[in-house]
Amino acid sequence: MNDLARTPKQLGTVIRRIRKQRGLSQKQLGEKAGLRQETISLIETGNPATRIDTVLAVLAALDLEFRVGPRGKGSAADIEDIF
């Protein structure tokens, strides 16, 4: 369950995994996000030049959001660090 994104490729992988969990096709997700199927494809394959607002639209369509946090540690493992 890797939900952290340090690179465009990691981000694409996360988005693809969650999209499939939701049982959506790229086309369907694109419609929800106001984007084309081709654009979703690019994002999921790790295109580094994707616009940030495009990524945010996709996250919103999946009921997700970005969080900015300290680097290192595993996704849900560093609870100690929060306190």
Next chain:
Amino acid sequence: MNDLARTPKQLGTVIRRIRKQRGLSQKQLGEKAGLRQETISLIETGNPATRIDTVLAVLAALDLEFRVGPRGKGSAADIEDIF
């Protein structure tokens, strides 16, 4: 402590806040991230068309990373949801 970013503007605000906490100028941060001061300025003012890899470079320079998580919920408050 608003570390969530649903919009380019929120993202810019978060980055600016943390940059200042680190006592860095835009120019200094730009050097660490391999970007120009002007580019940092654009990001912090919420430019929606910034490239995702550019954003990631800035986060890395600040020892930060993105996390993709469910929308809603408070930043570090929903520990219950992790388990």
Next chain:
DNA sequence: CTTCATTATGCGCCATATCCGATAATTTTT
């Protein structure tokens, strides 16, 4: 008020996103 540092804007340039439309290439289903 004056000076110095920081941040925001401007122009030209090349690269590329995203769009539209079409179509390969791949995967899934029958």
Next chain:
DNA sequence: AAAAATTATCGGATATGGCGCATAATGAAG
């Protein structure tokens, strides 16, 4: 194997990023 659905790619058009270089516009100090 064949058909259907999904995903990846191509060409053209329009728009804008981020670079270099320069310079305003603000802000912080003295």
